[in-house]
Amino acid sequence: VRNSLISGNETIKMALTIAVGGRVWRKFFKTFPFRSNSALKRFPTCRANGRLYSTSSDVVLVRKDEESGIATVRMNNPPVNSLNPTLMVALRSCFEELEKDKTCRALILTSQKPKVFSAGLDILQLYQKSPDHVAQFWEKVQDMWLALYGSRLITMAAINGHCPAAGCLLGLACDYRIMAEGNFRIGLNETQLDLVAPFWLRQTMIDVIGYRQAEMALMIGALYPSDKALQLGLVDKLAPIEDVQTVAEEEVKNWLKIPDQARAITKMASRKPLLDELRRRKQEDIQTFRDETTRESVQKSIQQYLEKLKAKK
Ligand SMILES: CCCCCCCCC/C=C/C(=O)SCCNC(=O)CCNC(=O)[C@H](O)C(C)(C)COP(=O)(O)OP(=O)(O)OC[C@H]1O[C@@H](n2cnc3c(N)ncnc32)[C@H](O)[C@@H]1OP(=O)(O)O
Numbered sequence: 001v002r003n004s005l006i007s008g009n010e011t012i013k014m015a016l017t018i019a020v021g022g023r024v025w026r027k028f029f030k031t032f033p034f035r036s037n038s039a040l041k042r043f044p045t046c047r048a049n050g051r052l053y054s055t056s057s058d059v060v061l062v063r064k065d066e067e068s069g070i071a072t073v074r075m076n077n078p079p080v081n082s083l084n085p086t087l088m089v090a091l092r093s094c095f096e097e098l099e100k101d102k103t104c105r106a107l108i109l110t111s112q113k114p115k116v117f118s119a120g121l122d123i124l125q126l127y128q129k130s131p132d133h134v135a136q137f138w139e140k141v142q143d144m145w146l147a148l149y150g151s152r153l154i155t156m157a158a159i160n161g162h163c164p165a166a167g168c169l170l171g172l173a174c175d176y177r178i179m180a181e182g183n184f185r186i187g188l189n190e191t192q193l194d195l196v197a198p199f200w201l202r203q204t205m206i207d208v209i210g211y212r213q214a215e216m217a218l219m220i221g222a223l224y225p226s227d228k229a230l231q232l233g234l235v236d237k238l239a240p241i242e243d244v245q246t247v248a249e250e251e252v253k254n255w256l257k258i259p260d261q262a263r264a265i266t267k268m269a270s271r272k273p274l275l276d277e278l279r280r281r282k283q284e285d286i287q288t289f290r291d292e293t294t295r296e297s298v299q300k301s302i303q304q305y306l307e308k309l310k311a312k313k
Helices: 008-019 021-031 085-100 131-149 166-173 199-209 211-220 226-232 241-256 260-280 282-293 296-311
Strands: 045-047 051-054 060-065 070-075 106-111 154-159 161-164 176-180 185-187 237-239
Touching: 060 085, 070 085, 070 241, 085 131, 106 241, 131 166, 131 199, 131 260, 131 282, 154 166, 154 241, 161 166, 166 185, 166 199, 176 226, 176 241, 185 226, 199 211, 199 260, 226 237, 237 241, 260 282, 282 296
Parallel strands: 070 106, 106 154, 154 176, 161 185, 176 237
Antiparallel strands: 045 051, 051 060, 060 070
8 A cells, every 4th residue: 555655646757857867866856855954953073084973972973984975873872872862863963964965875874882783762761751751752763763764875774783672663764784693682572661663663664574574573572583583584684793884884885886866766766655654644643652651551561671671680
C-alpha cells in the first residue's frame, strides 16, 4: 500500500527530472523538499585532516574527508550513547548541516565508544517526567529520524557494538548496516519496557526484514546477536569490531560509483510516503507517546526496567 502512495504525477516528475540534465537538482529539490530548521545554530568548525565539525557539547564528533565527500559522524555521549535531548538535537543538526554541504556525498554513523553503538532512548528522560517534557522529548526523536531517514546522502551505519531500541531505529534509518561480529545485540525491544514502537519505526522494520519476521520481533521485543541479525537481513554485513569502520568506508566507496542524483531520487521515491505520513501525523504521534509513556502502569514498568539495569552490576 505504501509503495503505491507515490502518485503517477510524482513518478512523471521524477522521470522528467532525470531526463532534463542541467536543471536536475532544482527539480529534484522541488519534488522532494528537504527540511531544515534555521533556528539551529551552525557548528563551529575547524580543520584537521579534513574538516572537523564539532558541536559545542562534543556529543557528536564529525570528520569529513574533503576528497571523497565522506563524513563520519561519531556519537560521543558516554557511557552508552543514550539518546538524550542534547545528543538528539546535535545529531539532527549535524545531519542537516551535512545535507546542506554540497560537497558531502555520504555519511557513516558510528559510536566513539566501541562495544556500544547506542543504548537507545535515555530511559531516565521517560521516567517521572511531566507530559510536556515527554512530548518535547518525542518531537526530538521524530525530527532526528526525519533528518536521517530523509537524507539525500548515502547513509551507512557502522554498528560497532550493542544496538537496542532507538539505537536500532538509527540503524534502520540508514541505507546499509555493518555490524560488529561477536556478542553484540540489535533489535527493537520496546515491548520489554511496556512501550509500543510507533508506526513509522514499525514500518521501517517491516521494510528491512519483511512482515512476518518484523511482526514477531516487535511483539516479543527481540534483541538478536549479530549473526542472527545478518541472517534476518536486519544488518547487511558483519566485520570484526576493529574493522567495522574500514569496511563501512569500503562499502561507501562502492556506493559512490553510482551517480548521486539517480540514487537519491530512487531513495526518496521509496521513502517519501513514510516521511510524509509522519509529517502529517506528527502531533498525533506525539500525543500518543506522551499519553502512553506517562501512564501509571508504563511508569511502573520503566521503573522496574531501570532497577533491572542497575541490578545487573
Ligand atoms: C506509541 C506510543 C509509545 C511509543 C514508545 C516508543 C518508544 C520507541 C522508541 C525507542 C525506545 C527506546 O529506545 S527505550 C531504551 C531501550 N534501551 C535498552 O533497553 C538498553 C538498555 N541498556 C543496556 O541493555 C545496556 O546498558 C547496554 C546498552 C547493552 C550496555 O551495557 P553495558 O554493560 O556496557 O553498560 P551498563 O552498565 O548496562 O550501562 C551503563 C550505565 O548506563 C545506564 N544506561 C544503560 N542504558 C540506558 C538507557 N537506555 N538510558 C539511560 N541509561 C542507560 C545504565 O543504567 C548504567 O548506569 P549506571 O549504573 O548509573 O552507571
